[in-house]
Amino acid sequence: MDVQVVDHAATATNIGVGRPSRRHRQDATLGDVKVTVQVRLFPDATQEAALRATLDLCNEAANWTSSEAYRTRTFAKQAVQRLTYGRLKTMGLSAQPAIHVARKVAGAYATLKANIRAGNLGKPGSNRRTKAESKPIAFRRDAAQPFDDRCLSWQIADRTVSIWTVGGRLNKVRFACSDSQHATLATYRAGESDLVHRDGKWYLYATCDLPDVETKEPGGFLGVDLGIANIATTSDGARYCGKGLYRVRHRNQRLRTKLQKIATKSAKRLLRKRSRKESRFAADTNHVISKRIVTEAERTGRGIALEDLGGIRDRVRLRRPQRVTLHSWSFHQLGRFVAYKAARAGVAVAHIDPAYTSQACSTCGHIARANRPNQSTFRCTSCGFAEHADVNAARNIAARGVEGWAAVSLPNAA
Incomplete structure (x- = not known):
């Protein structure tokens, strides 16, 4: 797997x-144990254009949210959500994607803070640490976007997914995976899945909760x-x-x-x-x-x-x-x-x-x-x-x- x-x-x-x-x-x-299983998506031309537009908008919104959070020094999840939710909605995001964008930004700043606290970015005053602290976190155009079960549904038996996009809901987007991955998804998939675009290919990273051992x-x-x-x-x-x-x-x-x-x-x-x-x-x-x-x-x-x-x-x-x-x-x-x-x-x-x-x-x-x-x-x-x-x-x-x-x-x- x-x-x-x-x-x-x-x-x-x-x-x-x-x-x-x-x-x-x-x-x-x-x-x-939580594991994330990677599956490959095979959208047609129309579906791919919708996925591209969705990921572009989500990361554009994440960059704006990051700038606002940095400007106001607001980094807690709920606080970032309250600060930016209204504007994210006007940008074209539905309720759940807007919440996930805000949480993605808050999580990125939490990770940055943890790395600084652990000394992973060097001592106070070092060039690397100063650079990281002196500007908002930026998100790449292809940065992963999380989707929960309200925005993404799996038809595992048919090996297709239904996913929210800025152009409407996409149905029957095909995915491929190994037999062992398919069995894991069918039995243990739970929680969020990340939409990822890498090297011209589309993927979903699905979280699976394996039973306690x-x-x-x-x-x-x-x-x-x-x-x-x-x-x-x-x-x-x-x-x-x-x-x-x-x-x-x-x-x-x-x-x-x-x-x-x-x-x-x-x-x-x-x-x-x-x-x-x-x-x-x-x-x-x-x-x-x-x-x-x-x-x-x-x-x-x-x-x-x-x-x-x-x-x-x-x-x-x-x-x-x-x-x-x-x-x-x-x-x-x-x-x-x-x-x-x-x-x-x-x-x-x-x-x-x-x-x-x-x-x-x-x-x-x-x-x-x-x-x-x-x-x-x-x-x-x-x-x-x-x-x-x-x-x-x-x-x-x-x-x-x-x-x-x-x-x-x-x-x-x-």
């Missing part, structure tokens, strides 16, 4: 080195060390090399630079044709790796311990040639894929503090920089234990996962 977007906030237990919070103890037993009590943890040389390494010794992925990325980077310098129509056409090809390749690689990790953990009755690598790009300082590799490192996506696949299988997931996991000996616990003579070698200067550096780190991660889970499971934990 082609799963594009995953909400795993309620599935992964964030376990640090300290005492877990009450929310974490409660989340340890939850298995609720009780998280099984883990009999230990499979530690996963995330890295650049090896995308993922498990405490069992399995290593997923990143050479192939980064070779493709560097080749694509050189090709993009060359085509951008040429700047002819054919070069620009080739750039558009190749757009997102690299991201699809990386996503497929992460899907394969995450499936293998979750399958192994489920087979052996263990949970999965992952590093919490939030903010690593701001913390790590690298030489210029290494920066491209770090900033194209899709570890966050891999972590999301592991989390939602684990939730669907009832496998526990723990996010642990990665501090010193690469320098600590998994046998005696001795921590020293000298334990890592090079990138791939770990040799303890205290007890003499030697192992591949990533495998040793994964074992430390697994041990912290066990400790964190034990703390979560304590009945009297505060």
Whole structure:
């Protein structure tokens, strides 16, 4: 099944080195999973023109709403809706689309605020943060537009949809998907669906609420060390090399630079044709790796311990040639894929503090920089234990996962 977007906030237990919070103890037993299934629309010429006009108007309205929200410093959902609803109606939007435009804008500002608070846009006064804060959020012409069941109805058996447009209701717009996607839509579809136009094609991203899966009590943890040389390494010794992925990325980077310098129509056409090809390749690689990790953990009755690598790009300082590799490192996506696949299988997931996991000996616990003579070698200067550096780190991660889970499971934990 082609799963594009995953909400795993309620599935992964964030376990640090300290005492877990009450929310974490409660989340340890939850298995609720939301996935977004992508289906392709096949509108005829008349239907496509109506969809195009609708998406154009919705994003034009979103840009106006964003400007008004920024000018008046009004960012809460209800407040933005009250501020702009009347004008959005006069622009040609019906009641529900107008509400969704206002909520889309409020959600974008909430995301911006969260990114600023998390430090993802740099420190106060940095160029990137100043640029983001100094102007209203802008929406692309093809930015996704959400539709609820009042504006969009699914005839799943017939593989058609009925959708509101500025030119009236469109009926029997055909869609295509795999058999597994069709079964998921028929059984679990609920909530909003996003209309998306990308590379000349139309899509619907449909939200599906999968049934709760009780998280099984883990009999230990499979530690996963995330890295650049090896995308993922498990405490069992399995290593997923990143050479192939980064070779493709560097080749694509050189090709993009060359085509951008040429700047002819054919070069620009080739750039558009190749757009997102690299991201699809990386996503497929992460899907394969995450499936293998979750399958192994489920087979052996263990949970999965992952590093919490939030903010690593701001913390790590690298030489210029290494920066491209770090900033194209899709570890966050891999972590999301592991989390939602684990939730669907009832496998526990723990996010642990990665501090010193690469320098600590998994046998005696001795921590020293000298334990890592090079990138791939770990040799303890205290007890003499030697192992591949990533495998040793994964074992430390697994041990912290066990400790964190034990703390979560304590009945009297505060």
